[in-house]
Every structure is written in C-alpha cells, then in structure tokens.
Amino acid sequence: MGVVAARVTLGALVLLPFALRRGGLVALxxxxxxxxxxxxxxxxxxxxxxxxxxxxxxxxxxxxPATPWGPC
Structure with a gap:
C-alpha cells in the first residue's frame, strides 16, 4: 500500500498548483x-x-489494470 500512497501523493502535489490557481479550493x-x-x-x-x-x-x-492507479 505504500507505493500506491506515494503515487497518489505525488499526483496530488503535481495537480495542487492548478487547483489553487482556479480558486475555490480553499473554501471547499x-x-x-x-x-x-x-x-x-x-x-x-x-x-x-x-x-x-x-x-x-x-x-x-x-x-x-482496471484501477486508475494501474498495477500496485
């Protein structure tokens, strides 16, 4: 499960600046x-x-193969 958690965290960190730029994330x-x-x-x-x-x-x-994470 550690690999999956690391991949999800990395994806969140990559997408976070885009979400913050659009606004509304902090209020949500x-x-x-x-x-x-x-x-x-x-x-x-x-x-x-x-x-x-x-x-x-x-x-x-x-x-x-059926999950969004791919092979875990």
Whole structure:
C-alpha cells in the first residue's frame, strides 16, 4: 500500500498548483474536508484491501489494470 500512497501523493502535489490557481479550493476544503478525506482517500484503499482478501485469485489478478492507479 505504500507505493500506491506515494503515487497518489505525488499526483496530488503535481495537480495542487492548478487547483489553487482556479480558486475555490480553499473554501471547499474549509467546509467539507472531513467528507472529502473519507470519500476520496480512505474508502478506495479500504475497499481494495477488502476485495483482495475476499475475491478469488483470478479476479484479484484482473483488478490492477482496471484501477486508475494501474498495477500496485
């Protein structure tokens, strides 16, 4: 999971200046930072970990190309 977290963090750091330049990001984060943290960060990682423990091996092997992160 460390590799995925590093890739997501790097992507966020690359896109952050563009989001700040457009404006509105600070106001959105002030109001809804908890909901954004749960929906955008915690939920996907927890669901992927849960699926890898409960799905058959063949299905789990087909998952990496289907995710936005690519092979983990």
């Amino acid at each position: 984060l002030r109001r809804r930072w908890r909901a954004l943290a749960v929906v955008e960060l915690a939920a996907p990682f927890l669901l992927i970990a849960f699926a890898e423990r409960n799905l058959p091996t063949g299905t789990t092997g087909a998952r990496p």
